[in-house]
Amino acid sequence: MAADEPALKATLRDFGRKAVAERHDRLEAMIADTDFLVGDRLTLADTTLIGVARWAEFHQAVDGAAYPKLAALRRRIEAEAAVRYAMAVEDGKKPAGSGACLGHVPLAEVIERFAAPA
Template identity: 55%
Template sequence: MEPVLVYGVPAGSSMGLVAALEWMGQPYRLCRVDMLGEMREASYARINARHETPVLITDDGRSLSETMAIAAWLEARDTGRRISFEPHSPQADRMHQWMAFINTGFTGAFAPLWTALEMDPPDPHQQASLRRFGREAVIERHDKLEAMLRNSPHAFLAGERPTLADGLLIGVARWLDFHAVAEPGRWPRLAALRARLQADAAVQFALAIENGEQPRGTGACRGHVALADLIGQATPA
């Protein structure tokens, strides 16, 4: 069977992994999950006990969670090096460095904003504090990323073509707009990189999928699987 990527809506970070699968070009399927509804149901724990996305159901039926673990699984199977580089090469090291930064501090900075948004029942005083703290953290991480890009000679994070690092970035970077933290132009190098990625056909495909459309893509995507059909079939990792 083809691997199945369980991706979350709205605005899940997993959008970038859909783009990476398109860049990779190997057959895969998708499973759409409403993070504000279906993901919170008890049955979802059969796929991920932490009730999170993304999740990858591997080609042998195992359930693999956590973005970095899924990225490592994809990298190991990227024999054509379409989304990665030769192991132990300087390019691979740089890609992994970018991925680690994006998946830790950069992504984590948004956590207070998501907590405030999803708080139920709402607590206006606590939500205001969370939003203030979150905005400050997001701006600080964007400042760091902009500085890291200052001396980069590449069109994308790790080279002249998008890689897994760019997929991780584009899935999260749009949260700046979602949470209305600041204008993207405040960080011109990052804004230019985002524009290049958003113009990419695979990213446009992933965004269209997220919006519930049926784009053509590369043909690597073999369609969607219903969440109910996955629950109970996958073997937890």
Template identity: 45%
Template sequence: MEPILFYGVPSGCSFGSIVALEWLGEPYRLSRIEMPEVVQGEAYRRLNPVGETPTLMTADGRVISESLAILNHLGARGIDKGLSFAQGTPGFDRLNQALGFLNTAFFNAFSPLWYALEHGAEGAERNALRAYGAAKVAKAHADLEAMLGGQDWLLGDRTLADAYFIGIARWTKYHDVVDRRDYPGLQRLFERLEADPAVQFAHAIERGEPARGTGGFRGEIGLEEALGRVKLAA
């Protein structure tokens, strides 16, 4: 059985895990989870009690949630491809540091903006949330620009940190609180990743368009069928 990644639409942070799977090149399937309807439903919560994406069901039927855990799981299989590093090495520490920043400071900076958008905040509440979110997003971009330090990729060479970055960085189009061109290193990285075949594949998958990957994609699978595989693996 191939691993199955349960990815959220529209524009879930699971995008980065799709890119990572394509870069890894091993067989996998995808299962589309609509947000917020399906992701909060009883069926999906049998996989992930928190009701969030991404979730990865491994080839032996184990379930892993949270982007950091999934990316580190995939990274252990992609060390020879330069996607990650052996645990205990300086490279592994640097990768986890970058992933940690992306997962906390960068991802979380958008939280007030998503809340204002998704909960229909208006008036003073909306203005306060957007002002707070804008300040957090600007600081996260500035910090990440400094961390990049003129390199082509977040860690110098392409790793899974870059896959996670692109899934979050695109959220600026929904909120329009920063101009990425004010951070030229991040803008170059964003453009480099947007031209990557795996990123273009992930965009097509999210849009529900016919998509041909360059990795190990073996097609989509419905949630109910995937849950049946969990039962068989149990």
């Protein structure tokens, strides 16, 4: 927030952490006895989960140890070659990969090429 309003910031952070914890509680309860979220194969749901879980960690919104099924699921997802490849690209590395990825286009370039004129 640009404005220096400590009380408002604290209230919003508290609200956000409670909302994230509530969703983690629900997800923890919903995780079945499968390798991934919806079965035994990696899906878009799993890769989306990794992005969200990493943001929750980055913002220190929840204690990951409080969600053992989610933590185990996350380890399985992050062990997948495609996920390791994507995370390496995000970190600015140039992993060899399997050859399926034909190239990486930086977000700034995508915006410059395809954004609607202001």
